[in-house]
Amino acid sequence: MKILLVTAHPRPTSLCHATAQAFAKAAEAAGHLVQRADLAAEGFDPVLREADEPDWDNPDKVYSPEVQAEIARIEANEATVMVFPVWWWSMPALLKGWIDRVWNNGWAYGGATYPHAKVLMLAVAGGSATSFAKRGYDAAMLTQIETGILRYCGVQDPALHMLYDSFEPEGRTALLAKAAEIGATL
């Protein structure tokens, strides 16, 4: 399968990039092709401006050249995997803006569905599973991301994987292993 691997972290030495790399290495070993989309390194602008605002009366609206290029990059692949750090119990603005702008009316929803049946999200979190469950952050993220975005856009096989304990050495080891397992068993 051709996989678009989207990362949204400013630092190449981050655990997020290591997590994406662990996923990619295992996925490639399993025979998949992985194309990297490093939104921070590429300088993707996450701000939705007028050119990319949905026109509710026109699902055929042609969006900005930057968004058209992202659409073409997605359509050249068969699955999307996004790896990001949990910031404020959510995704970084960079990734949110990529979705705001690119997953647009008439193409990802609004008489259309996102072109990939399989979309995975790997969320790297500093907190523990217990701390997330205590206040319902895990359920909130699942509802917002998996139901509110992926299923809303018609993704048939969506998954948000929470990778916890990124501040703990054992947690880092475990989450890198989990990312590799996800890549190997895609």
Ligand SMILES: Cc1cc2nc3c(=O)[nH]c(=O)nc-3n(C[C@H](O)[C@H](O)[C@H](O)COP(=O)(O)O)c2cc1C
């Ligand atoms: C702005 C910001 C907000 C954060 N918010 C959360 C949070 O809400 N929950 C959490 O568990 N960790 C939070 N963290 C910790 C990150 O998830 C943690 O830094 C990351 O998992 C570590 O991996 P990295 O090296 O890829 O940054 C936050 C970090 C930053 C910088």
